[in-house]
Amino acid sequence: MKKFFKWAGIALIAAIFIGTFVFLYQKSLPKVTTYEINTAEVMDIEKTTIVTGKIEPRDEVNIKPQISGIITALYKQAGEMVKKDEVIAKVKVIPDMSSLSSAENRVKLAEISLKQAQTDFDRMKNLYNEKVVSAEDYEKAEVSLKNAKLEMSNAKDALNIVREGISLSNAQMSTTLIRSTIDGLVLDVPVKVGNSVILSNSFNDGTTIATVADMQDLIFRGKIDETEVGKVTEGMPVQITVGAIQDLRLDATLEYISPKGVEENGANMFEIKAAIQMPSDVKIRSGYSANAEIVLERAVNTVCVPEASLSFEGESTYVYLLSDSTSAQQQFKRIPVTTGISDGIFIEVKKGLKEGEKVRGIELIEDL
Secondary structure: OOOHHHHHHHHHHHHHHHHHHHHHHHOOOOEEEEEEEEEEEEEEEEEEEEEEEEEEEEEEEEEEEOOEEEEEEOOOOOOOOOOOOOEEEEEEEEEHHHHHHHHHHHHHHHHHHHHHHHHHHHHHHHHHOOOOOOHHHHHHHHHHHHHHHHHHHHHHHHHHHEEEEEEOOOOOHHHOOEEOOOOOOEEEEEOOOOOOOOOOOOOOOOOOOOOOOOOOEEEEEEEEHHHHHHHOOOOEEEEEEEOOOOOOOEEEEEEEEOOOOOEEEEEEEEEEEEEEEEOOOOOOOOOOOEEEEEEEEEEEEEEEEEHEEEEEEEEEEEEEEEEEOOOOEEEEEEEOOOEEOOOEEEEEEEEEOOOOOEEEEEEEEOOO
């Protein structure tokens, strides 16, 4: 029994020794480095930039009242179409006491002037019939009476506008009826029935009754970095993608580049605008987030390789050209190349490579 344990111990020690020897031997073997092989191909390549921004109408018109008062009726709500001169809301006038007093005084003065002009005219008419005064004096008295009547009519009209917001001479032009100034879609109605509104003047912007815009005339508005703004020009084509609508790409044309940058997060950004060509069957909401893809540079029918095939030394760029693929280990020859534009995956090789030549790619390591 003792002999059995003795020989078993010897066998275990021998197995550990042999295993350690094999492990160390395998670790000492050289590793062969292999590489993925990429082929130089002729293709079209583009360098693009993506600008984030949003879609909005070219012009949003804020409809404001021409008088101060209280909203008594709303005839349109957000999302509805409206025509030019169509009534959106109605306002009940709250007369300004100073303006009301001035209008009333104007009427009183007009009444006095009219009464005096009528008296003068009647006197002049009798004298003219008796051939005491000339026709010229009679005509002057007649003109004065007509002017006094016209002033009386205007004074009453002005008083009614102050009181009711309605012109007696042209009720259709009532300032109590708030009308749209353009054809378009009502984007917002920020007031409710019963709200007080004020007209726009030199002291304030006035109350916005509604916001109306033509949703078929849309633009993309975004900001581009100063490192790329010099590469874009007005008139360049732009591709717009809308985050809220999958698989939708809209054609647009760059029409504005801001001449002045604005600093944001330590970088100078320049505003750009692009006019969108809207298909008739597509509906876009104002304020949608969107991305604009702009082609900064393009190369056509040029030799390209994956960027991972390049290596750099100082200011020089190289590729490793496959020179022998028949031996057990890959053989490469380093050659200098001149590169062009890159799309982030492939890069243009202007000089040093031909179509079909094979170059070293990413490294693959495996043990013998």
